[in-house]
Amino acid sequence: MSTSTDTNPAVPAQRAAGRPKADRTTRFGEGGGVLNVFSHGFLAVWALLIIFPLVWVVLGSFKTDAQINGSAWSWPASWGFDAFTRAWSKGIGGFFLNTLIVLAGSLTLTMLLGGMAAYVLARYEFKGNRAIYYLFVAGSMFPVYLALVPLFFMVRNLGEITPLLGLNSYLGLILVYVAYSLPFTVFFLYSFFRTLPTAVHEAAMLDGCSHTRAFFQIMVPMAKPGLVSVAIFNVLGQWNQYILPVTLMQPTTAGEADHSMLAQGLVNLALQSGYKSDAPALFAGMTIAMLPVLVVYLSFQRQVQAGLTSATLK
Amino acid sequence: MRHGKYPFIVGFLFLPIVLYVGLVLWPYAQTFGYSLTDWSGQSQEMNFVGLDNYAKLLDDEVFLGAIWHNLLLLILLPLVTILIALFFAFMLNVGGKGGTGGIQGVRGASFYKVVFFFPQVLSIAILAVLWGAVYRTDGAGLANGVLIKLGLADAAHPVQWLSDPDMVMWCVLAVLVWSGVGFYLVLFSAAMQGIPKDIYEAALLDGAKRGQTFLKITLPLLWETVQTAWVYLAIVAMDAFALVSSITPGAYFGGGPDHHSELISTYLMRSFLRNGEAGYACAMGVVIFFFTLILSVVSLWATKRDRIEY
Numbered sequence: 001m002s003t004s005t006d007t008n009p010a011v012p013a014q015r016a017a018g019r020p021k022a023d024r025t026t027r028f029g030e031g032g033g034v035l036n037v038f039s040h041g042f043l044a045v046w047a048l049l050i051i052f053p054l055v056w057v058v059l060g061s062f063k064t065d066a067q068i069n070g071s072a073w074s075w076p077a078s079w080g081f082d083a084f085t086r087a088w089s090k091g092i093g094g095f096f097l098n099t100l101i102v103l104a105g106s107l108t109l110t111m112l113l114g115g116m117a118a119y120v121l122a123r124y125e126f127k128g129n130r131a132i133y134y135l136f137v138a139g140s141m142f143p144v145y146l147a148l149v150p151l152f153f154m155v156r157n158l159g160e161i162t163p164l165l166g167l168n169s170y171l172g173l174i175l176v177y178v179a180y181s182l183p184f185t186v187f188f189l190y191s192f193f194r195t196l197p198t199a200v201h202e203a204a205m206l207d208g209c210s211h212t213r214a215f216f217q218i219m220v221p222m223a224k225p226g227l228v229s230v231a232i233f234n235v236l237g238q239w240n241q242y243i244l245p246v247t248l249m250q251p252t253t254a255g256e257a258d259h260s261m262l263a264q265g266l267v268n269l270a271l272q273s274g275y276k277s278d279a280p281a282l283f284a285g286m287t288i289a290m291l292p293v294l295v296v297y298l299s300f301q302r303q304v305q306a307g308l309t310s311a312t313l314k
Numbered sequence: 315m316r317h318g319k320y321p322f323i324v325g326f327l328f329l330p331i332v333l334y335v336g337l338v339l340w341p342y343a344q345t346f347g348y349s350l351t352d353w354s355g356q357s358q359e360m361n362f363v364g365l366d367n368y369a370k371l372l373d374d375e376v377f378l379g380a381i382w383h384n385l386l387l388l389i390l391l392p393l394v395t396i397l398i399a400l401f402f403a404f405m406l407n408v409g410g411k412g413g414t415g416g417i418q419g420v421r422g423a424s425f426y427k428v429v430f431f432f433p434q435v436l437s438i439a440i441l442a443v444l445w446g447a448v449y450r451t452d453g454a455g456l457a458n459g460v461l462i463k464l465g466l467a468d469a470a471h472p473v474q475w476l477s478d479p480d481m482v483m484w485c486v487l488a489v490l491v492w493s494g495v496g497f498y499l500v501l502f503s504a505a506m507q508g509i510p511k512d513i514y515e516a517a518l519l520d521g522a523k524r525g526q527t528f529l530k531i532t533l534p535l536l537w538e539t540v541q542t543a544w545v546y547l548a549i550v551a552m553d554a555f556a557l558v559s560s561i562t563p564g565a566y567f568g569g570g571p572d573h574h575s576e577l578i579s580t581y582l583m584r585s586f587l588r589n590g591e592a593g594y595a596c597a598m599g600v601v602i603f604f605f606t607l608i609l610s611v612v613s614l615w616a617t618k619r620d621r622i623e624y
């Protein structure tokens with residue numbers, strides 16, 4: 001073990017890393033003392049920049065309106081949950097439910113249709129295969145709002161055929177989400193299906209397995225890591241989607257049910273008078289919206305990070 | 315083996331293609347058509363006006379300003395985010411004083427990674443409301459509160475942040491960097507972990523310092539990842555709609571004060587949903603299309619390097 005570590009008692013934890021390498025007297029990064037303090041400081045400041053505003057918002061939901069409008073440094077006088085009840089009654093709960101309904105549908109359909117298309121394109125030779133693949137890839141290059149104006153009218157016209165699909169309908173938004181998630185999903189799963197071994201599939205075919213069954217019972221389980229990565233990517237993407245619901249999920253006539261997504265609803269409430277005189281409820285609403293994400297993120301952070309990065313690195 | 319292959323292929327491809335062509339490609343194509351008309355969006359009436367909309371765009375001060383703001387974001391956002399993220403990723407992966415093993419991150423690396431990444435999973439709407447509260451123009455806003463506490467701002471004249479025409483774009487940029495760094499940090503970390511440790515150890519034996527290792531080894535080996543990051547950030551910079559439309563002042567999709575934070579996307583949405591100029595809005599969409607196209611070609615060409623195998 002190196003003895004020179006003793007010169008800097010501030011970093012004892014490095015021994016725990018325990019890489020069983022040969023003894024070494026030179027240290028990597030030696031002579032970077034100033035840099036070390038500086039960079040540690042920078043890391044700590046950045047961490048503070050992230051944690052502090054979030055804690056401040058959570059604290060805000062326990063303050064009174066006067067406190068919030070008075071000073072940024074006020075401390076909550078009581079720890080009641082009134083603001084949370086008020087936020088919930090202003091529709092946050094409904095927005096939450098809307099988002100869950102849409103995400104459940106759109107995620108299932110995206111994975112199913114995207115997986116099917118990617119599999120066929122990756123594993124079957126037929127005329128036009130490459131053309132269809134490039135058609136999908138091209139779509140992931142352009143910003144959504146390029147298509148926004150015609151999309152709005154297309155969805156509205158669909159609604160005139162069947163009210164199930166029109167503006168402000170869950171199913172309409174689900175299909176739009178699916179369509180706009182397809183390019184990336186197909187692109188990613190295509191390369192994933194190509195890396196899987198062919199032998200298992202061939203054996204199953206020789207045993208008389210049908211193509212469909214081979215996909216669902218052999219290929220899907222084998223492709224699970226890739227599917228999970230894309231699913232996480234899609235959940236975050238669709239959860240954060242804002243411009244599509246703003247365009248498509250507005251009540252077309254007065255008195256129609258409000259089917260706003262959570263993101264959209266929260267911004268509307270912040271902009272409208274709904275919270276003008278009730279800042280604690282706005283902060284409580286934000287806390288409510290953040291909490292489930294925080295819990296999911298902290299419990300799955302390894303998979304979320306791995307999934308997101310492998311999805312972009314492919 | 316061959317029996318049933320084609321029905322199967324058609325069956326699996328039919329629905330995805332119908333959805334994709336119908337809801338994605340067809341609207342894209344229609345945008346081009348509508349951009350040549352004076353369609354208002356409210357009625358079915360429209361007249362073919364040729365390239366009039368495009369000529370009008372060239373004279374539109376607001377639109378030219380919006381392009382300028384988009385360009386500003388397009389250059390600064392990737393640059394700042396990637397630099398900070400690369401620095402952090404290097405610190406967290408190989409920047410530590412590797413006393414026993416040579417190569418490792420600083421203390422608490424995994425804690426930092428979890429914290430830095432968190433803004434990425436927050437919905438853009440939460441970001442918007444959160445930063446709206448931080449950037450309040452009176453002493454009750456967090457940013458002003460901190461500055462006043464530190465004695466850097468006068469309580470009687472707090473900083474105007476988003477209401478200050480000269481500051482608003484910088485405030486927007488700060489939020490985008492704040493939320494983006496964590497993702498690219500994790501992205502670069504994953505790529506750095508793919509670099510074999512032997513290379514670092516060889517450099518170490520040759521007496522390389524940390525700065526040298528970073529410039530001569532890490533950066534060249536990460537180049538492809540940096541390229542990917544650049545393209546993704548450029549897409550974010552071209553959009554930025556959700557954030558700008560909800561935190562900047564201005565009725566209907568923000569862009570204020572007095573168009574000082576106007577982006578092509580916010581102007582497009584206002585022209586379409588508010589001003590009843592759907593044809594004009596489509597012309598903007600087409601401009602964005604060519605913008606993105608040129609951008610991807612140029613960035614791919616400018617950052618082209620030989621692939622390093624390891």
